[in-house]
Amino acid sequence: MSGIELKQLSEKVFYLPGTVNAAIVLNEEREAILLDTGSDKDHGRRLKKACDNLGVKPVVIVNTHSHADHYGGNDYLTRNFDLPVYAPPLEAGIIQNPVLEPIYLFSGAKPLPELMSKWLLAKPSRVDHILEPGALELFGVALEIIDSSGHAHRHYSVKIADVLVAADAVFGINILQKYPLPFGQDIGGQIASAERMADVGAQVILPGHGEASEDIAGLVKANIAVFEKAAKTIVGACTGVAATTVLKRSCEILGITIKDLPRYYLNHCTVMAYLSYLRESGHVELALQDNELRWSAAGN
Ligand SMILES: [Zn+2]
Structure with missing residues (x-):
């Protein structure tokens, strides 16, 4: 097999390892379904x-969610090879209008120019079909589309026989060690979705970032432990202070040093998602006092 960089997960499923993993699923006619396309034209x-090295022709793109690093290659691939694109609802709107990502990270206001880098702002891509959870036969390949929302508001994972392309529903072990506050937009959903990954009957799992693993239960457990530690840390940081102070204290406790504005706003969004989840689950309270929103642990 001459796929220079490719790794093989099963007879029909390969992936291109990198800062973000994109998968290639083959059908009987030597055609390829691309699951995510990486961050940019180079990807x-x-x-x-x-695909050329495998001797297969890409025929369709399935995007798991709308973060720029997962669909940034769409523009090059759709323009040059006219591939149709499938994407989850809601996320499809962002993939077609990528500026929405820096806009939501900056609370809906005109984003700072530092948030308009390709890391957070991909080129727009058309979306031809909206995905739905359940069975989907695409170019003769039986896919199972699994709702794994939470990391993104609508996030879908894809199962092909016993291979689960989880995308960012879970993170690889090495990624969890590096990022103790992994990005999430709906933490309740993120925890439930990570747990779901262990229950779908797969034998091997490919996270969006990090190594593939056959220890699915172990990987899920490691992800849940990180989410729970982050939640506990954030509750502890809620001492009647503003969200920005909760962010600062939580980062100190978790050993995170934020070095640039994109990372600041990604962490900020994640902390807001935890606060929303923790308020809904009765762990923290919110008070509006002196024109400031102050977060406290429940009962304090
Ligand atoms: Zn993502």
């Missing part, structure tokens, strides 16, 4: 080259 090119 799209590498995916095409990987």
Whole structure:
């Protein structure tokens, strides 16, 4: 097999490892379904080259969610090879209008220019079909689309026989060690979705970031432990202070040093998602006093 960079997960499923993993699923006619396309044109090119090396032709793109690093290769691939694109609802709107990502990270206001880098702002892509959870036969391949929302508001994972392309429903062990506050937009959903990954009958799981694993239960457990530690840390930081102070204290406790504005706003969004989840689950309270929103642990 001459796929220079590709790793093989099963007879029909390969992936291109990188800062973000994109998967290639083959059908009987040597055609390829692309699951996510990486962060940019270069990533799209590498995916095409990987298909060339396998002797297969890409015929369709399935995006798992709308974060720029997962669909940034769409533009190159759709423009040059006219591939149709499938994406989850809501996320499809962002994939077609990528500026919405820096806009929501900056609370809906005109984003700072630092948030308009390709890390957070991909080129727009058309979306031809909205995905629904359940069975989907695509170019002769039986896919199971699994709702794994939470990391993104609508996030879908894809199961092909016993291979689960989880995308960012879970993170690889090495990623969890590096990022003790992994990005999430709906933490209740994120925890439930990570747990779901262990219950779908797969033998091997590919996270969006990090190594594939056959220890699915172990990987899920490690993800839940990190989410729970982050939640506990954030509750402890809620001592009648503003969310920005909760963010600062939580980062100190978790050993995170934020070095740039994109990372600041990604962490900020994640802390807001935890606060929303923790308020809904009765762990923290919110008071509006002196024109400031102050977060406290429940009962304090
Ligand atoms: Zn993501």
